[in-house]
Amino acid sequence: MADAVEFREVAARFGDVELFSGVGLGLAPGSFHFLTGPSGAGKTTLINLCSGTIVPAAGKIEVFSIDLAGLDRNGRAALRRRIGVVHQEAGFLNHLSVAENVALPLRISGRLDAGGRRDVEDLLKWVGLSARAHARPPELSGGERQRAALARAVILSPDLILADEPTGNVDWEMSQRLLALLAELNRMGKTVLVATHDLALIRASRQVLTDRPARVLRLAAGTLTLAGSDL
Amino acid sequence: MTPWTKGGQPSLVPASGFTAWLVLFSATIMGFLVVLFLGLGLAAGGVADRWQRDLALSATLRFPADAPQSDLDLALEVLHQTEGVSEARQLFAQDVESLLRPWLGAEQLPRDTRLPQLIAITGTPDWSGVRWRLQGEVPSAVLDDHGQWRAPVVKAANRLREIALGSAVLVGLAAATIVALAAQAALAANAQVISVLRLIGARDGFIAALFVRRFAVRAFVGSAIGAACGAVAFALFDAGDTPLPVLGQATGFQGAAWAVPLIVPAAITLIAALTTILAARSILRESS
Numbered sequence: 001m002a003d004a005v006e007f008r009e010v011a012a013r014f015g016d017v018e019l020f021s022g023v024g025l026g027l028a029p030g031s032f033h034f035l036t037g038p039s040g041a042g043k044t045t046l047i048n049l050c051s052g053t054i055v056p057a058a059g060k061i062e063v064f065s066i067d068l069a070g071l072d073r074n075g076r077a078a079l080r081r082r083i084g085v086v087h088q089e090a091g092f093l094n095h096l097s098v099a100e101n102v103a104l105p106l107r108i109s110g111r112l113d114a115g116g117r118r119d120v121e122d123l124l125k126w127v128g129l130s131a132r133a134h135a136r137p138p139e140l141s142g143g144e145r146q147r148a149a150l151a152r153a154v155i156l157s158p159d160l161i162l163a164d165e166p167t168g169n170v171d172w173e174m175s176q177r178l179l180a181l182l183a184e185l186n187r188m189g190k191t192v193l194v195a196t197h198d199l200a201l202i203r204a205s206r207q208v209l210t211d212r213p214a215r216v217l218r219l220a221a222g223t224l225t226l227a228g229s230d231l
Numbered sequence: 232m233t234p235w236t237k238g239g240q241p242s243l244v245p246a247s248g249f250t251a252w253l254v255l256f257s258a259t260i261m262g263f264l265v266v267l268f269l270g271l272g273l274a275a276g277g278v279a280d281r282w283q284r285d286l287a288l289s290a291t292l293r294f295p296a297d298a299p300q301s302d303l304d305l306a307l308e309v310l311h312q313t314e315g316v317s318e319a320r321q322l323f324a325q326d327v328e329s330l331l332r333p334w335l336g337a338e339q340l341p342r343d344t345r346l347p348q349l350i351a352i353t354g355t356p357d358w359s360g361v362r363w364r365l366q367g368e369v370p371s372a373v374l375d376d377h378g379q380w381r382a383p384v385v386k387a388a389n390r391l392r393e394i395a396l397g398s399a400v401l402v403g404l405a406a407a408t409i410v411a412l413a414a415q416a417a418l419a420a421n422a423q424v425i426s427v428l429r430l431i432g433a434r435d436g437f438i439a440a441l442f443v444r445r446f447a448v449r450a451f452v453g454s455a456i457g458a459a460c461g462a463v464a465f466a467l468f469d470a471g472d473t474p475l476p477v478l479g480q481a482t483g484f485q486g487a488a489w490a491v492p493l494i495v496p497a498a499i500t501l502i503a504a505l506t507t508i509l510a511a512r513s514i515l516r517e518s519s
Binding site: 053100 | 233234235236241245246423424426428429430434437516
């Protein structure tokens, strides 16, 4: 089976600075990967390359066997609906309730009917935010925001979940809870890539990903290496 | 408590306050001005057409003051036999004096004033044929079909119509400019909304439609109010003692022309929608 994400000789720049080059990567369907490395190494850039938000300076990226270079803007938007993305600074529409924010992907897909609303409410229950469904995003704590972002990322049941420092703004207990949610999604067959500098989180994943341990990728000094699971 | 907004789905773009009022207010003024200019244009066109038509129906046959009555009788006979002439009537001294009174005053003309002798003709004959025949049979007669002064007057009325319609077009362009600026401001102010929608896979068309719908609704409401005010102003203008009797006799909106105030809001809404689409496409392309 083809990889969910495949990089071939990919290079990325941030302004005039080259972040990395010649990067190869393959994420098998249903796998769980951590992406770690020092700040500024390009973890967020790599996540954004996977989601088609930015284009590489060189090389080829395929997601679900689709060459991103061949997609126009609408094609990239359609692809993004098959990918759930959680950023450290989760963006929300502050004039809408948490439930309405989680329902946004359904709305832009024209699927926000009574069944869709039930799905949103079930999902909010799953991430433990039922009681906060009516709240506005600015009223949420950091952990609640991340869980709401995760709920929004998976509402369309995407096959690939990209999380960029999802535990960056939350305490240890909440980061464990988010990790458990991501692990549960992985058990459902979703491919998960989590960018994090939190080595304790990676170690803790052994407790929740018992069937298939997560693989750890390290991006540093412009190269991507497999760090193994012995961190 | 339900987490869902009652009464349908909430707008994904938050209310923008000042920009909303700016577009609404501008569209109201634009709607009013466009209806006013189109009304004036139609009125000027009506005047031009009526002068053209009325003056083409009449002509004057002029004889020297000392021309014998037999020449006038012969000319009348020729005219009565001419196809298309509905009336040919000799104007006597008192008729000529009454024609001159508005120009020369009410006092009696000096007795030694040598006034030309005139025959007033109405109808739709071939005026060049009439002129040719009279030259052969009554050489002292000079046919004046009013063409010499009809043309510049009609030209002036037509020019007034062009200016009015041109002004309406300029107002439309001004409306497009204002909406474009407001749309750009709204798009810039909602960069966060656009970013979130993009993150979850919204197409540019979906994002643009959110803003297009908003501006189109505001433009429609504002221009409908303005156009209604313009139509009422014109109706009052027609009903009252107008200071411009010439225009008053040829009102801008008559019959089917009353559809114009209905079309104006649709046209301004279309302009607003197209302008917003162009502004949104440009900004979304730049920010991708």
